[in-house]
Amino acid sequence: MASPDITAPTLQFEDVRSPSNQDQVDAGGFSLNLNPGDLALFFFESKYRIPEIANLATGMTQASRGDIHFMGKSWSGRNPQEVLASRREIGRVFAPRGGAAWLQNLDVDENVMLPQFFQPGVTKKEVQAQTMEMARRLGMDHLPSGRPSRTSTAELTRAQWVRALLPRPLRLLVLERPGYSVPPQQIEPFIEQVNLRRGEGTAVLWIDLPNEINHRSSLLPTCEFETLPEGLKGSF
C-alpha cells in the first residue's frame, strides 16, 4: 500500500459539487485546501445538511463533480483497503440524527475502542490504556459502560470526542456539532485537545449550527464558511 504524501494538503476539495440536488454546497462548485494544523469552520443553517460535507471529506459520498483528495490522493483513486486504511487516520464526531453514531449491540466503551483494535500491531491493553488516558484528558473519570440507547446524549457526545481523538496518526478531525447537548464549560478540555492536535499537524473540519457554537474565539479557525442559497461563502 502506498504511503501517504505528507507534503500534500491534508484535504483538498477541487471544484466539488455534492450529489444531492438540493445541497447548498452544490451551487457553484466548492474548492478548499486544508493543510496540516488548519481548522475550517463550517456553519450550516440546517442541521440535516451537516453530515453531507463530512461524508464528502471522508470519501463516504462521491462528489457529482470535481474531486476530493485526502493526503494527496483522490478518494476515488484508492482501492477499498486503502480507503479503509485512510479512514482509520480520520477521527470523526458524528452528527446527532445524521445517521447511526453507535453500534447498538455493543456498549459505549466497546464502541469507542472498536476502531482502534483494527490499527495494525496494537494490543487490547494498549487500546484500553490509550482510551482511558484520553477520557481523563477530556475530563471524564470513566467511559459509559452501558448500551448507547441507555446513555444520555451529553455522555454520548463526550464519548464521541474520545473516539475521535484516538486514531494514531490522526491526520484529520471531522467534527459534526461536537458540542451538541454538552454544557459549555465541559467543552473546554475538548477544544484544548483539538488545538493540541492541530499543533501536531492534524487538520480539522468543524461543522456546526451558527447559534450552537461556543468558544468560537478559542478555536482560531483558518477559514470559515457559511451556507447561503447560492452556495458556500468563505472567508480566509
Add this chain to the structure above:
Amino acid sequence: MPHLLGKIGNGCIAKARSIFYLSTMLCAGLSLSVKPSTWVFPLRNRLARQILFAGVQAVPFTIMVAALAGGMVYLQCFFWLQYTDKVEFLGRMVAALLFRELAPFLVTFIVIGASASAVTTELATMKTTGEVTLLEAQGIDIFNFLAVPRMIGLAVCVLGLSCIFLFVSIIASALGFILFNGEGQGPQPFLISVFDSVTISDWITLITKSVIPGLFMGAICSYEGLKVEGTSTEVPQAVSRAILRSISATVIVSTAVMLITYL
C-alpha cells in the same frame, strides 16, 4: 417468446452471479480466517458470542432431537434388518445412517432454525439503521468484522453440535438395543459393531457435511442481510430468502458429498 427467453436468461445470469458471489465470499472468508492478524479482539469476541448463541444455546434442543432420532433410527434398522434376516449388519447400518446422513443434516437444520433468521435480521437491521455505514466511516472492513466471525462461528457450531448429536444418538440406539434385542445383552456388542464399522471416510463425510453447509449458511445470511437497502420492511424478505437459500445449500452440499462418497 424472445421476451420469455430473455427473462429465463436474466434469471440464470442472476443466479450464476449470486452463486459466484457466495463462492467468492466463502473463499475470502476462509483465507481471512487462517490469518492470525484477522482475529483482533472484537472479532474473537464476536466469534465467541456467535458460538454461544448459535451453538451452546442449541445444545439442549440438539440432545433432545438426537435422543429421539437415535432411538428411531435403531428401531427402523432393527425391524427392517430382522425382516430381511440381516441383523448382523445392525451396527454398520446405524453407524452409516448417523455419521453420514442424519447427524450433519439434522444439526444443520437445527442451526438454520435457531440462527439463520437471527444473523440475517441483525445484519439487515444494522444496514437499515446506518450502523454498517458507521463501520465503513471508521475504516472497519465490514466483511471482515461482520461476515467472517459469523461464517466461522456457524461452521464451528454445526460441527460441534453434530458431534454431540452423534454421541447422544448412539447412546439412544444402544438403549434401543438393550430394550429390543430380546436376548438380555448389554450394549457392548452393539457399540463395538458401531465403532468397528466407522471408517475414516465416515469422519471425513461428517466433517465435510457439517463445516461446508455451516460456512455457506454464514455467507448466505451475511450476504442477504447486508444486501438490504432502504427501509426495515425489506428485512423479513431478506430473512426468508436467507433461510430458503441456506436449506438449498445444505441439501445441495449433502447430495454432492454423498455422490462423491458412494461413486
